[in-house]
Amino acid sequence: MTDAPLIILAAGGTGGHLFPAEALGTELLKRGLRVRLVTDARAVRYSGLFTPEMTDVVPSETVRSRSPLSLAKTGVLLATGTMIAFNLMRRLKPAAVIGFGGYPTLPPLIAARLAGRPSIIHDANAVMGRANKFLSGRVTAIATSLPGVLDHAPALAAKTTVTGTPMRPAILSAAGMAFVPPDVDGALRLLVVGGSQGARVMADIVPPAIERLEAALWRRLVLVQQVRQEDMARVRAVYDRLKINADLQPFFSDLPARLASSHLVISRSGAGTVAELAAIGRPSILVPLPGAIDQDQFANAGVLQRVDGAIRIVQSDFTPDRLATEISSLAAAPLRLTTMATRARSAGTLDAAQRLADLVMKVAGI
Template structure:
C-alpha cells in the first residue's frame, strides 16, 4: 500500500463535512488508494473511518466578524495554516486534494494549488458555501450534490459534475426499504426532526398543529419527534393530553431506520437532510432555517419541492394552522404521499461515493 497513490481529504470538523469525506474515503480505499484527512482540531473527537494516525491537523479560522481585528486574526491563522499544509504536501506528495467545505479546507486547497497538485471541491448545498465559493475558480474540478448549482456561471459549470452526496452505510440500508403506502385507515407515521437551531421551532409549532387535527387522525398518528431537553416537558404534556402515540428524545441514534419507516418527515432543510431524504425517498415538509447569508437551506428545500418530493414552508408561514392543513391534506390523499416519495427519490444518488471517486481518480490521473 505504501506505493499506492495518496488522496488527501480536507474537511471542516463537523459531521456535515466529515461524513461525505468518510464515505469517499471508504470507496477510495476499496480501490487500493491511500487516504488521509486534513482538518482542524475538532475532528480529533471524530470516531469514524479516520483514526488519529490518519489525521493531519492544520491551523484554521472561520470568519467570525467584520472588524479589522477579527479579519486580520483570521487572515494570519489561514496564512499559517497554508504554510503548514504546504510543508505537509511537499512531504506526502498526494495525487490530489479533495475539499468538502468549511474554512479548514482553505489552507490545504490553497497549498495544493501553489504546488500544482490537482484539486477537487465537493459541496452538498444548492448554493456554494463561502469557502467553496472562494476556491471554486482555483480548483481543477467541482462536484455538487444537487443539480443546477452553477448553471448560471458558464466558467464554473464546465468543470462541474453532479455526483450527489456520498452516504453513510446506515442511509444506504434505509434506502433499500421501499416506501410503505399509507392505508387510509391505518397508522400515519410522522417523523419530526431538527438540529440545535431547528428543534425549538418544531417544539413551538408541531404540537399545536397536531392539536388542530381532527380527533380521528389523532388515533392514527404514530409520532417520533426530536425535542430539546428544555422543551421536553411542555411537548410531552401536549401529546399526553391528546393521547397521541408519541416517542420523544433529544437524539435518535437510529434515525436512518426511523426515516425509512416514516410516511412523512417534518424537518429543516440542511444539505445532509435533503440528501438523505432524496436517497431514502420520503415525503417531507421542509422549513428552511431563516437568516443565513446564502439562504442555502431555502435553496436546498427548493430542489426537493421542484421534484414534487417536498412542501417548502418559510418559517414565517410555518404556523400551527398551516401545518395542520398540510398534514390533514396529505393524510386524506395517500396517493399523493406515494408520488412525493417517488419524486424525492429522483433527487437521491445512491452511487454518489462511486461517482465522486471516479471524478477524483480522473483528476488525479490514477484511473485503472
C-alpha cells in the same frame, strides 16, 4: 497499502460535510487507495470511517462578523491553519486533495495549491457556498451534487462535473426499503428533525401543531422528534398530555433507518438532508433556515418541491395552524404520500460516491 496513493479529504466537523467525505473515503478504500481526513476540532466527536490515526486537525475559523477585530482573528487562524496544512502536504505528498465545503476546507485546499497538488471541491448545495466560491478558481476540478450550479460562470462550468452527493452505507441500505403508505386508519409515522440550527423552531411549532390535529389523528401518530435537551421537558409535557406515542431524543444515531421507516419527515433543508430524503425517497415538509446570505436551504428545498417530492414552507409561514393543516391533509391522502415518495426518489443519486471517486482518480492521474 503503504505504497498506495494517498487521497486527503478536507471537511468541516459537521455531519453535512463529514458524511459525504466518509462515503467517498469508503469507496476510495475499496479501490485500494489510502485516505486521510483533514478537519477542524469539532470532528473528534464523530465516530465512523476516520479513526484518530487517519485524522489531522487543522485550525480554522468561519467569518462570523465584519468587525476589524473579528476579521483579524479569522485571518490569523486561517493563516495558521494553512501553514500547518502546507507542512502536511509536504510530508504526506497526497495524490489529490478533495474539499467538501465550509471554512475548515480553506487551509488544506490553499495549501494543496501552494504545494502543487491536484485538488477538487465538492458542493452539495443548489447554491455554491462562500468558501467554495473562493476556492472555485483555484482548484483543478469542481464536483456538484446538482446540475446548473455554475451555469452563470462558463469558465468554472467547463471544469465542473455533476456527481450527486456521496451517500454513506447506512443511507444506501435505507434506500433499499420501499415506501409503504399508511392505511387510512393505521399508524402514521412522523419524523421531525432540525439539526444543530433547527431543533428549536421544531420544538416551538410542532407540539402546538400536533395539539391542533383531530383527536383521531393523535391515536394514529407514531412520532419521532429531535429535541434539544433544554427543550425536552416542555415538548414532552405536550405529548404526554395528548397521549401521543412519541420518541424524543437530542440525537439519533440510527437516523437513516428512522428516515426509511417514516411516512412523513419535517425538517430543515440542509444539502445533506435533502440528498438523503431524495436517495431514500420519503415525503417531507421542509423549512429552510432563514437569514442565510445565499439562501442555500431555500434553493435546496426547491429541488424536491419542483418534482412534488416535498412541501416547502418558509419560516415566517411555518405556524402551528399551517403545519397542522398540512399534516392533516397528507394523513388523509396515502396516495399523495406515495406519489411524493416516488417523486423525491426520482431526484436522488445512489452512485454519487462512485462518480466522485472516478473524478478523483482522473484528477490524481491514478
